Amino acid sequence: MDSAFFVFLFHAAMKSRPNITSIIRAAIKTIKVVQADIASHIATDPDEAFSPVQMTRTGKHLLTIDKIAEARAQVTLRIELKRKKDELQFLGEEQLDPNENVHDLRDEDRLVVLVDMIDGTDLLARNLSNWCSAMVFLDPQADSGDKILAAFVGVPNDGIYYACRNHDFPYKYQFNASNRKSRHISLVKRTVSDVDDIANATVCFYGQKCSRVSTIMKTPFFDELPEKSRFYTIAGNPMMIKMIRQEYSPVDAVFDIHGQWPHDVVAGAYIAIKAGAVYSPIGSSLNSIKHLEEGLLRPNDKNRKLRYVLASTERLSRQLNHMLRKKDSVPS
Numbered sequence: 001m002d003s004a005f006f007v008f009l010f011h012a013a014m015k016s017r018p019n020i021t022s023i024i025r026a027a028i029k030t031i032k033v034v035q036a037d038i039a040s041h042i043a044t045d046p047d048e049a050f051s052p053v054q055m056t057r058t059g060k061h062l063l064t065i066d067k068i069a070e071a072r073a074q075v076t077l078r079i080e081l082k083r084k085k086d087e088l089q090f091l092g093e094e095q096l097d098p099n100e101n102v103h104d105l106r107d108e109d110r111l112v113v114l115v116d117m118i119d120g121t122d123l124l125a126r127n128l129s130n131w132c133s134a135m136v137f138l139d140p141q142a143d144s145g146d147k148i149l150a151a152f153v154g155v156p157n158d159g160i161y162y163a164c165r166n167h168d169f170p171y172k173y174q175f176n177a178s179n180r181k182s183r184h185i186s187l188v189k190r191t192v193s194d195v196d197d198i199a200n201a202t203v204c205f206y207g208q209k210c211s212r213v214s215t216i217m218k219t220p221f222f223d224e225l226p227e228k229s230r231f232y233t234i235a236g237n238p239m240m241i242k243m244i245r246q247e248y249s250p251v252d253a254v255f256d257i258h259g260q261w262p263h264d265v266v267a268g269a270y271i272a273i274k275a276g277a278v279y280s281p282i283g284s285s286l287n288s289i290k291h292l293e294e295g296l297l298r299p300n301d302k303n304r305k306l307r308y309v310l311a312s313t314e315r316l317s318r319q320l321n322h323m324l325r326k327k328d329s330v331p332s
Helices: 003-016 020-044 064-081 121-125 210-217 220-224 236-241 266-274 288-297 314-324
Strands: 052-055 061-063 088-092 111-119 132-138 148-155 159-164 171-174 183-186 202-205 230-232 253-260 278-281 306-311
Touching: 020 064, 020 111, 020 132, 020 148, 020 159, 052 064, 061 064, 064 088, 064 111, 064 121, 111 236, 132 236, 132 266, 132 288, 148 236, 148 266, 148 288, 159 266, 210 220, 210 253, 220 314, 236 253, 236 266, 253 314, 266 278, 266 288, 266 306, 278 288, 278 314, 288 306, 306 314
Parallel strands: 088 111, 202 230, 202 253
Antiparallel strands: 052 061, 111 132, 132 148, 148 159, 159 171, 171 183, 253 306, 278 306
């Protein structure tokens, strides 16, 4: 083979290989642009922003603001990453209908990004602050345990938290404050709390629906919670990010026994793991990162919803897992 052919192969490989630096820049730009669009749209015409445009097959209303945010994210990411449609597999939450054919990404050779630009639309609609924008980049053909390239959670009026495969700890892109320049802050490892006993812990569980709260109240887990424990019925990516301490740590553990979709879990969990949190899949022998990967590779498979405990310390993780694994605590 002549040298020109080898040069062609080299450039083709470089083009297809995900570049972490470019991914970080593109993700941050996209989250900033989309969140600015969201704020502007709501301020201009809130009735139109939260008007339903269609009913999904799961019975969920797709709102105008969801559709606009996802479309803007896709366009911005492609421009920033300089990748054409056949070079980037973009999967937004609104595309991941569990009643459609399952997306199987195991043989996908493109860069994959799974996004949920408004994680907590119902909270945003009620002007509650516990919502975020979540994004995960995946290389399906990488070795097991290395498939997640980077994860991002953008918290409005705070910053964008992110972690990458080749970094040992997470970072935060701090938004402008008092006209100071935005900057990247290194969040050194062990930035989660050191609470290691359920009696002193603040625990979060996805229980916004009555059926979920009812299930927990009927289990041994709820009966055994110490009186001093704080128990909040909201979880997912936003609360996982609240586990990461800077001046303080308001959350010590997040769990879900029913199962959440990967786009509602992976970004926050991956970042928290990099900060020192302990992720334990309930009822699975897979380790933490591989368990997250398995969910991402079939992101709308009802059988791959993630049941987990994410805790600040190993001891707290063991306590919660022991309580949740007792007879009748974990729904089948």
